Amino acid sequence: MLDAYIYETQQLLEALENTLLAGENGQKLDADQIGEVFRIMHTIKGASAMMEFEELSILSHKLEDMFTLIREGKDPGAAWPALFDVMFSSVSFFNAEMAKLLDKQTPNGDSLPLRERVEVLIRQIEGEETTPEAPEAPEGAGAEEEAVDAAAEEAEMNTTEAEAEDAQAEPAAPAADSAIYKATVHFEKDCQMENLRAFGIVQVLQKMNVRLSYLPADLSASSAAEDIVNNGFILYIQTSESPAEIKAVLDETLFVKAVTLSPVGEDSEDIPIEMRTQPEAKGQGADVKPAAAPAVETPEVKASAPETPPAPEAEAASNGNGDAAAAQVNNGMTSFETVAKQNFISVNVNKLDSLLNIVGEIVTAQSMVVNNADFGDRPHESFDMAAQQLHSLINELQDIVMSIRMIPMSTLFQKMRRLVRDMSRRFGKQIQLEVIGEDTEVDKNVIDYLSDPLLHIIRNSVDHGVESPERRRELGKPENGRIILEAKMTGSDVVVTVTDDGAGLNKDKILQKAREKGLLTKPESELTDREIYNLIFLPGFSTKEQVTEYSGRGVGMDVVRKNIAYIGGAVSVDSTPGQGTVHTIRIPLTLTIVDGMKFSVGKMNFIVPTVNVLSAIKPSPEDVFKDPEGNEMMMILGKVYPLMRLSRFFNIHDTVTEIADGMIMHLSSDERDFCIFFDHLDGEYQVVVKKLPSYLEKCSSNLQGIGGCAILGDGSINLIVDVNGLAAEC
Amino acid sequence: MAKIMIVDDAAFMRITIKNMLKKCAHEVVAEAENGKIAVERYKQFMPDIVTMDITMPEMDGLKALKEIIAINPKAKVIMVSAMGQEAMVREAILSGAKGFIVKPFKEEGIIAAIDKLA
């Protein structure tokens, strides 16, 4: 149940955000969009209330109220920018609460600050309308009406004209032998809108042969519901029907808890005056045509205010039209969406993962079958043909499965739009984000891994790249800065670039920092500009100097590089001083299949991605020696590399210890080349990469150096070596 | 034992109501996510009782209510409303809704309402 709630709310929030972003360019929402936002807030409100997430439901209620006003034709005018701000903040608030729920936490955020902002806006929107337009049709009709009502209903108990008309409009008026009953109706506790429930009773009774009078007389008054809760709904019913009949009607009404019905004497003090002066009432009623319908349409308005100017009624009518119009607008829009949606189904990602896993295993199993077939010297043409066909079918299957997992970058880019919008506001910058190629499709996993690095890069561009409008003016640049976010396919890679027209990177500062931190590996004079710029990706380069709400959090560009490297991608940066910076992220289209070399240490099996392997060597003991600190080193072709015994690093028992009995692999990582020592090399494989279960962190004291795992065709589990992780430890 | 149709654009609400009704002797025979589908399903299943959300895309609950009442003047439709929809509830009552229930509601509330109509 909670899952359904979260899922649906998140979908609605996404749609809401898109609508808001679409509207903000034009600085306002059009009627379609207003209807859409209203409907979304309404649905979230209802669902949140059912789940008893009070903060969420009252906030959405407030927002719904605001959009009710707008939908009814009040133009926020100058308040639009503030309104967009509040809406975006609210979307963030809801999203944060959904995240908490997903995390099995209580959604405990306080929506009060947001609600206060909405209150201010509502007042503003209501105020704006009155000033320029229609002083004759006062807004906030509810309040006005009530004021008038109060005056009109001084005499509390009243058979109001309209009701009398309705009653009399029935073909047969109560016969002379009719009796008068007093009924008191109590509704169930907390059933809400008691005044309308009473209104429902009145409607049903009026279809019968009765005359009615009731208390509270004005069921549309703001106090009516409360009155009914406290005192019950009191009716005087003059009818020739049997009391049992009347009682049945009352009892059958939904949420009626108790009914008392008793006859009252003709001249009892209790009886309202109107009922005592029957002839007069009848006379009035006779004038009325049996056309009860139009009068019934808005009886409360008529009833409450015989002396009021026609304004409220006109208002009510126009409200009605507004609603209808909005509803129609809604219709047009959603029917289009529905058509588009029907060709799609949503699938749980876990199912896609298992599908991919199985296909991966089929690939492996296929190669085992084909390679194991032992025909001796006999020809085996038909087997070869079948094997060939199986091979191409499996390839096709693999392609289809991969393509199912592909999703467009647009959601990710949408997130960036929002980020740029929020940040430029916060930093007083004017930045336009241009998005190109958002329909480029990549594997779902790639999107997941790409999100954080991209956020980080764009934060940097907004925060440190693009200058303030004043500064840009001084520099003779257009005041509006630009960030271009582009995705495109190049063969088996997707290239995502983030280009800004800001100040560019400061070469001297970067060099200075790299020097201070001892990150330079070759003389400064030999470094190209590009090499200098790319120093920012080195671990330990970023400092906390630049911590701001968006760019900070103590992580730097090295984290960006690490995340992207994890999915087999690369990131680089180039810059022209004064003109801007380009970040280029290159990622493989799919990241789930990897070519690897399999080896073992004791009982543990590992796979190291082939791209990281420089060579595998059967070592002789004289190639290995110790440096003065006692670290083992390996000599390859005259060069010396650190040697890491995996048995020691991973704490594995019962392994080969003599150098001569084991194997050495020469690996390259982003930072350095090094060697590992292990027991046995088992050949080359193509494997589907799986994430390690997160619970494993509780089962091991250190998982550094392990990037994932893979299941081979024989069912065995192999750990995938994270070469960069290992390099950091040796 | 009454046949019930649940109309709501939010799947969550439909599931919730359905789960609540599991506890009573009535059977949910149909669900609809907007008014238009609701009218079609009404003709198809002729449920005894309909729970009808008000704010829905495509065709709202009021319109659907009116069409259903046009098909069967004795149709028993319970509107599912929210606070703030007084005007629409009023219209629903005038259009022949048997009553309404206000979100958020409790299991006992909706079951009592349906039992009363059944």
Place this chain on the structure above:
Amino acid sequence: MDEILEKGPGDDIREYLIFTVDKIEFGIDIGLVQEIIEYQEASPIPNMLDFCSGIINIRGTIVPVIDMRRKLGFESRVYDDRACIIVITLRSELVGMIVDGVQDVARIAPEQLSDSPAVRSQGEIKPFTSKIANINGNIKQIISIEAVFDVELDGEF
């Protein structure tokens, strides 16, 4: 919401899967149990902690396995073919627990449950046991998933 749904006659009785470790009977809320599979040797992982047996492959899913003997502080031993792995769902991931054997499913009413006494002869069992079930004098210890697996869950199990 959920609270409402779960109320109702008979619903307070919960079902527990009863298993044994070192001849002691333990129970675990059946709602958590995904499946029970035959004992199989697990592949070790780097820097594995004492109570963990490694990881196994269940139809393509990598599942960490913990050894309940070691976790609950009993002597470890070589498992025979009566030993099983109870696979449970823990925060939407699968985790396996190796037990000596699985007995049956017991329906236990709230009144048959009592809080674990503060002191147990086995000492080590206590923190991992949340309740004691007494079924006609037959004692079963209901394990606390949160304590055994060192996680925080919603709801009571």
